[in-house]
Amino acid sequence: MSTTMGYTREEIREHMHQYYLQPHGTKQAWLAEQSIPTWKIQQWRKFVYEGDLDRNLIPRDHGSMSSTYSERSAFEKARAQELAEHQNEVEKLQERIRNLEGTNDALGKAIGLLHTLNVPEPATKPTNDPERSGTFLDTENQLIHALVDFTGSERKSLSLAGVSRSTWHYRSKPRERVQNPIHQSARAYESRISEADRERISEYILAGWADNHSVDHSFATAWDDGVMLASRRTWWRLAAELEDQMLRPKVPTKHQTRQRRSEKLVLKGTGPGQIWSWDITDVYSPWRQIAFKVYSVMDIFSRQIVGDRVRRKCRIIWLWTCLKRR
Numbered sequence: 001m002s003t004t005m006g007y008t009r010e011e012i013r014e015h016m017h018q019y020y021l022q023p024h025g026t027k028q029a030w031l032a033e034q035s036i037p038t039w040k041i042q043q044w045r046k047f048v049y050e051g052d053l054d055r056n057l058i059p060r061d062h063g064s065m066s067s068t069y070s071e072r073s074a075f076e077k078a079r080a081q082e083l084a085e086h087q088n089e090v091e092k093l094q095e096r097i098r099n100l101e102g103t104n105d106a107l108g109k110a111i112g113l114l115h116t117l118n119v120p121e122p123a124t125k126p127t128n129d130p131e132r133s134g135t136f137l138d139t140e141n142q143l144i145h146a147l148v149d150f151t152g153s154e155r156k157s158l159s160l161a162g163v164s165r166s167t168w169h170y171r172s173k174p175r176e177r178v179q180n181p182i183h184q185s186a187r188a189y190e191s192r193i194s195e196a197d198r199e200r201i202s203e204y205i206l207a208g209w210a211d212n213h214s215v216d217h218s219f220a221t222a223w224d225d226g227v228m229l230a231s232r233r234t235w236w237r238l239a240a241e242l243e244d245q246m247l248r249p250k251v252p253t254k255h256q257t258r259q260r261r262s263e264k265l266v267l268k269g270t271g272p273g274q275i276w277s278w279d280i281t282d283v284y285s286p287w288r289q290i291a292f293k294v295y296s297v298m299d300i301f302s303r304q305i306v307g308d309r310v311r312r313k314c315r316i317i318w319l320w321t322c323l324k325r326r
Contacts, residue, residue: 010080012044012047012048013048013080014080015034015036015041015044016041016044016045016048017077017080018030019031019041099150099151102150103147103150103151103160137171140161140163141171143161144157144158144161144163144168147160147161154168193229193230193234197229197230198238200227200229201222201229201230201234201235201238202238202242204218204219204221204222204227205218205235205238205239205242206242206244206247208221209247209248209249210247212249213249214249215235215236215239216232218235219232219235267300269299269300269301270301271301272299272301272302272304273299273301274300274301275299275300275301276297276298276299276300276306277297277298277300278295278296278297278298279295279296279298280293280294280295280296280314281293281294281296282294283310292310292311292312293310293311293312293313293314294308294309294310295307295308295309295310295311296308
């Protein structure tokens with residue numbers, strides 16, 4: 001016979017929590033009101049606080065050590081809250097899975113429809129036909145509207161359909177049509193450089209290249225002469241458009257401008273007394289913050305000390321006297 005018969009696990013946990021919240025001396029009256037016998041509440045207590053209520057497991061009697069009522073109640077309340085949060089998270093994940101499955105189904109149908117419209121068939125019109133293009137756009141618009149109704153987000157729907165936001169904006173809010181549109185590069189706007197100014201700038205650039213000067217140098221020279229026809233960036237753009245690029249001066253690279261390192265002087269001694277080396281070493285004294293300078297001169301060939309001196313300060317004169325003594 002199951003101990004939880006007639007009650008759910010959540011109801012048992014709540015009854016145990018309310019049981020321990022009752023003041024001392026009123027628990028029996030509360031059990032009588034709830035129609036719960038004493039033996040059942042004791043068995044529930046073993047299930048909840050000492051065993052495993054979810055699997056109907058009760059531990060063996062292994063001692064008299066037990067926790068207080070307040071500790072049991074707080075522990076069970078925290079455990080119930082943790083289970084509720086876990087259940088809530090599971091429900092959110094399941095809802096997310098359902099949404100993704102619905103989106104996947106909608107995308108599958110849309111992709112199949114788009115493939116059907118794009119695949120050329122025998123004796124059909126070309127894909128650049130206005131009527132066929134209009135049908136494709138109408139189908140794509142219907143797909144986006146369906147995705148918006150399903151996902152609730154226009155930006156997400158456009159991302160799934162592979163349509164940019166700017167394209168969708170101008171498609172839903174089209175601009176006024178122009179009979180004979182002019183390309184942007186051919187429009188005569190106010191700041192556009194005239195052909196005469198272009199030729200003059202090209203002359204300055206070619207003259208500078210002939211003197212091995214850069215475009216920046218030619219631009220600064222023209223500015224010093226009071227000629228301000230265009231910006232520095234425009235000068236560089238016009239220089240790139242010149243046909244004869246062979247006159248452009250070569251810019252020295254880092255490798256070309258780098259100076260070669262001078263070779264280190266190497267001395268070789270073939271006998272004693274030919275080459276000496278010197279050194280100054282600090283030697284600490286028994287007193288604090290007091291050190292001595294040890295000057296030493298060594299013969300390179302024999303590795304013998306040929307001069308030495310100990311002083312309190314470091315002065316080059318002491319090294320000179322050390323050599324003179326030798």
